[in-house]
Amino acid sequence: MDYTKSFEDHVAAIKSEGRYRVFTDIRRQRGQYPTADHVRGTSIQAITVWCSNDYLGQSQNPFVLDAMHTAIDAVGAGSGGTRNISGTTHYHVELEHELADLHHKDAALLFTSAFVANDTTLATLQSILPGLVIFSDEKNHASMIAGIRHGGGSKQIWRHNDLADLERRLAATPKSTPKLIAFESVYSMDGAIAPIAQICDLAERFGAMTYIDEVHAVGLYGPRGGGIAERDGVMSRIDIINGTLAKGFGVMGGYIAASSAICDAIRSTAPGFIFTTSLAPAVAAGALASVRYLKVSQKERLMHQERVVAVKMKLTAAGLPVLANPGHIVPLIVGHPVHCKDVSDALLSRYSLYVQPINYPTVARGTERLRITPTPQHTDRDIDALVQSLSALWNECNVNQGIIRQAAE
Numbered sequence: 437m438d439y440t441k442s443f444e445d446h447v448a449a450i451k452s453e454g455r456y457r458v459f460t461d462i463r464r465q466r467g468q469y470p471t472a473d474h475v476r477g478t479s480i481q482a483i484t485v486w487c488s489n490d491y492l493g494q495s496q497n498p499f500v501l502d503a504m505h506t507a508i509d510a511v512g513a514g515s516g517g518t519r520n521i522s523g524t525t526h527y528h529v530e531l532e533h534e535l536a537d538l539h540h541k542d543a544a545l546l547f548t549s550a551f552v553a554n555d556t557t558l559a560t561l562q563s564i565l566p567g568l569v570i571f572s573d574e575k576n577h578a579s580m581i582a583g584i585r586h587g588g589g590s591k592q593i594w595r596h597n598d599l600a601d602l603e604r605r606l607a608a609t610p611k612s613t614p615k616l617i618a619f620e621s622v623y624s625m626d627g628a629i630a631p632i633a634q635i636c637d638l639a640e641r642f643g644a645m646t647y648i649d650e651v652h653a654v655g656l657y658g659p660r661g662g663g664i665a666e667r668d669g670v671m672s673r674i675d676i677i678n679g680t681l682a683k684g685f686g687v688m689g690g691y692i693a694a695s696s697a698i699c700d701a702i703r704s705t706a707p708g709f710i711f712t713t714s715l716a717p718a719v720a721a722g723a724l725a726s727v728r729y730l731k732v733s734q735k736e737r738l739m740h741q742e743r744v745v746a747v748k749m750k751l752t753a754a755g756l757p758v759l760a761n762p763g764h765i766v767p768l769i770v771g772h773p774v775h776c777k778d779v780s781d782a783l784l785s786r787y788s789l790y791v792q793p794i795n796y797p798t799v800a801r802g803t804e805r806l807r808i809t810p811t812p813q814h815t816d817r818d819i820d821a822l823v824q825s826l827s828a829l830w831n832e833c834n835v836n837q838g839i840i841r842q843a844a845e
């Protein structure tokens with residue numbers, strides 16, 4: 437068996453589809469977001485980042501940085517253990533209290549990332565509730581899909597944000613069967629927002645639990661940054677809220693917030709919670725400072741929304757194919773993996789603008805896109821430069837006349 441050839445063939449197939457991933461090597465500059473250095477061997481190119489999930493620039497917030505420096509100076513680098521064996525530091529305890537309070541739940545549990553939180557929680561719920569059927573939105577993130585698969589139980593995939601399809605499937609499942617509806621609030625690649633209240637209505641009618649991934653909403657929406665469920669006044673109707681500390685909050689880590697009964701059961705059972713070293717104390721301290729800060733400060737959220745509207749308006753006015761949505765993500769559909777990467781490469785090399793191409797399997801084939809994420813730190817000049825560069829490239833490639841799409845067919 438030629439193992440090496442198997443790996444090389446695998447990569448060759450990915451390359452032939454035009455979806456081979458090349459990571460852009462950047463070095464961010466403290467306090468200078470969204471500016472960064474693009475490192476190419478020995479040369480350095482100053483670029484503007486337009487595709488970060490650091491939506492509010494919290495990775496640069498001085499309160500967050502101070503908390504992290506202070507924690508390192510106070511207690512050192514790593515936590516030194518799993519949560520059960522010496523790794524529950526006071527920073528972790530405080531952060532869990534803060535997150536429970538953010539979502540008005542009894543308790544919260546920290547994980548290394550929101551991916552791990554989704555994966556291990558959804559798998560574990562299936563072992564705690566035998567016979568559980570999970571009703572999963574078809575556009576759910578890979579981490580939820582992984583958790584649902586790992587649990588090995590039954591699932592029903594309902595059409596994206598389609599309440600009638602969800603209702604039909606719930607109605608067709610026996611009343612006595614335990615049920616869980618799993619969905620996101622803001623879908624990360626389209627910017628679509630779920631009808632949370634109506635999903636909760638269905639959950640109540642059919643006796644289902646609810647599990648929401650608010651990864652792209654915590655910090656960004658709601659009067660205290662509690663997410664779309666907080667904004668819509670429906671947080672108390674959701675059983676389990678999943679969030680990240682890495683995107684809006686700008687640090688790292690993931691969590692769930694839920695009742696004490698649920699958290700106690702997950703804490704006592706989930707392998708992804710038990711058998712791994714807890715977050716570094718400085719990471720927990722930074723996340724804690726970030727959550728506390730965004731609970732009271734509105735200006736980042738207001739400015740973020742204002743910038744999103746400005747980017748969408750200017751791109752649309754320039755005739756560029758913005759996928760309309762009510763959220764803060766600005767997808768520009770290209771529809772072909774090779775062209776998507778070409779446009780992205782040209783943006784970077786010719787205009788010093790960094791927008792990573794998004795290809796399959798992150799999005800469906802034929803819907804390849806540039807996913808633009810405005811932040812409060814992007815200036816009017818940044819926006820104008822982005823729109824002018826994209827317009828020039830689009831005209832050059834005749835993308836707007838559908839030539840790229842035809843090439844794909």
Ligand SMILES: *Cc1c(COP(=O)(O)O)cnc(C)c1O
Nearest residue numbers: 549550551577624651680682690
């Ligand atoms: C990024 C993402 C996650 C994972 O969050 P991390 O904290 O980065 O692991 C989970 N769900 C969705 C929808 C995401 O986009």
